[in-house]
Amino acid sequence: MHGLILRTLQIFTQDTYGYDTWSAIASEAGLENPDFEAMLHYDPAVLEAVLRAAETILNKPNEAFLEDVGTYLVSHPNCEGLRRLLRFGGVDFIEFLHSLDDLPDRARLAVADFTLPDVELRDHAGDSFELRLSGHLPGFGHVMVGLLRAMADDYGALALFEHCGAQGEVELITITLVETAYAEGRDFKLGAGTRVATTGSPV
Amino acid sequence: MTIPLAALHVFCPMHVALDRFGHIKQAGATLHKLGVPQLEGRRFLDVFEVYRPRAVDCMTQLLRTEGRKLHLRLRSGKRTSLKGHLVPDGTGGAAINLSFGIAVIDAVRDYALTSADFAPTDLAVEMLYLVEAKSAAMDASRRLNTRLQGAMLDAEERAFTDTLTGLRNRRAMDHVLTRLGRAEAPFALMHLDLDFFKQVNDTMGHAAGDYVLQNVARIMLDETRKDDTAARVGGDEFVIVMSNSVSCERLSDLAQRLIARISKPVLFDGRECRVSASVGISQSDGTHTDPATILEEADIALYAAKRAGRARFAFYQAGPAEITSMPQNAAAGE
Structure with a gap:
């Protein structure tokens, strides 16, 4: 289990609910050290323990918690670096959706030992798409739903996302694009961020 | 097959087409963003300098x-450097395709370029991503390294510290002596051994003994300078290493003050603990600096001090007969 994933959950919780809440989750999960290192590896069981503990302490289903994590990754100022990296995927939201196939490869380019589930986008009639995520990373689909929602906002597109559950290790997300240029969207300059650093959040 | 000039605009947004006089006939859209007011009609070599x-x-x-x-580089403005590749057009003119090469990172910032300024096959955007x-x-790695370095320094600090008294330990003393020996620097060494410590331990228990040791450590830290090394090197044995040359008077003063303060009884659980200390002193002038020898000499002086009675100190001098020992009135130290 890559530390980036666990570190993300930690930073999200700290930035959203405060350090005390994170400490409570960490102790509920039985962690000896509440601070994860983004560049180290952990036992996969740690993720499951943290998710269970988050559900208990926050009194919130994991699906909603993980969606919030996805949104946070794009929209929180502390994650500006990651938002920029995602925006490199395409000049508009459709191009961005098509770039998702490359997401695991792009992640690996940035951090060589970081493996994400396979991502495959299928085009359906009109403006509907289906995103298939396959690989063992519990909750990844819900993070993606939150992340895609925030990216649609970022591009100024109007789209609907639905998590259609998991079959074995495959998760399905359906995407209905209503309008690509619905709102202004956020600014993205190619050359603005070479010195941007993420605060321990994923790249 | 010849590629129509119009197609170059699509495939190569950074191309120039030159006529047979070397004047620019057309230039791609991205080149127009580089702050050169007029490209078409100008001599290519007036706008760009070819330096290799x-x-x-x-x-x-x-x-x-x-x-x-x-x-190449631009002759004006930011003097951005470029890579180029020329193909003659068969009628005396030529087409040159340009790219920013490694300068792309500065170029996108300097000229506010967007993805649309690069051909879809151009890897510029991927490079920026990377x-x-x-x-x-x-x-992230650097932050981790910094934290690990901090943890390592902490661990080293702990490894050099005597956990009971907070003084340095034998390892730390060896380390300091080796360093001084290597630097061939003069230094003085005091070997201090508690008298009657065993009795305190035996009659009043280990807690009382520990308390006495901690008290001795406090006195030693109090009496030494920041640059001195005060270490507990055994059960009730201590060493002070003082770098730089120290006069015999200062060493005598220090030894007397240490013995006087250590000899003052301390209260533990309402009961008096009485110890005193014997001190052996040796000095290195920086020429004979073998740490083991200096330590041994301090040891010889210490035993001479012990033999002469408790609560005394002695300087090592070459030849055992010359060891002097100065009586020290423990009770009247202050």
């Missing part, structure tokens, strides 16, 4: 670069 291959200053020479990589991704990842 050398001595390219007319169209004839430019045409001879066919098949070679051109290194630069940002890598610097973020490097940043």
Whole structure:
């Protein structure tokens, strides 16, 4: 289990609910050290323990918690670096959706030992798409739903996302694009961020 | 097959087409963003300087670069450097395709370029992605390294510390002596051994003994300077290493003050603990600096002090007969 994933959950919780809440989750999960290192590896069981503990302490289903994590990754100022990296995927939201196939490869380019589930986008009639995520990373689909929602906002597109559950290790997300240029969207300059650093959040 | 000039606009947004006089006939859209007011109609070599291959200053020479990589820079503004590649058009003119090469990172910032300014097959955007991704990842690694370095320093600190008294330990003393020996620097060494410590331990228990040791450590820290090393090197044995040369008077003063303060009884659980200390002193002038020898000499002096009675100190002098021992009235130390 890559530390980036666990570190993300930690930073999200700290930035959203405060350090005390994170400490409570960490102790509920039985962690000896509440601070994860983004560049180290952990036992996969740690993720499951943290998710269970988050559900208990926050009194919130994991699906909603993980969606919030996805949104946070794009929209929180502390994650500006990651938002920029995602925006490199395409000049508009459709191009961005098509770039998702490359997401695991792009992640690996940035951090060589970081493996994400396979991502495959299928085009359906009109403006509907289906995103298939396959690989063992519990909750990844819900993070993606939150992340895609925030990216649609970022591009100024109007789209609907639905998590259609998991079959074995495959998760399905359906995407209905209503309008690509619905709102202004956020600014993205190619050359603005070479010195941007993420605060321990994923790249 | 010839590619129509119009197609170049689509495929190569950074191309120029030159007529046979070396004047720019057309230039791609991205080149128009580089802050050069007018491109069409101007002499190519007036706008761009070719600095490799050398001595390219007319169209004839430019045409001879066919098949070679051109290194160019803008003559005006930011003097952005570019890579180029020339193909003759068969009628005396030529087409040159340009790219920013490694300068792309500065160029996109300097000229506010967007993805649309690069051909879809151009890897410029991927390169920008990679630069940002890598610097973020490097940043995370650097932070981790800093934290690990901090943890390592803490661990080293602990490994050099006597946990009971907070003084340095034997390892730390060895380390300091080796360093001084290597530097051939003069230093003085005091070997201090508690008298009657065993009795305190035996009659009042280990807690009382520990308390006495901690009290001795406090006195030693109090009486020594920041640059001195005060270490507990055994059960009730201590060493003070003082770098730089120290006069015999100062050493005698220090030894007397240490003995006097250590000899003052301390209260533990309402009961008096009485110990005193014997001190052996040796000095190195920086020429004979073998740490083991200096330590041994301090040891010889210490035993001489012990033999002469408790609560005394002695300097080592070459030849056992010359060891002097100065009586010290423990009770009247203050």
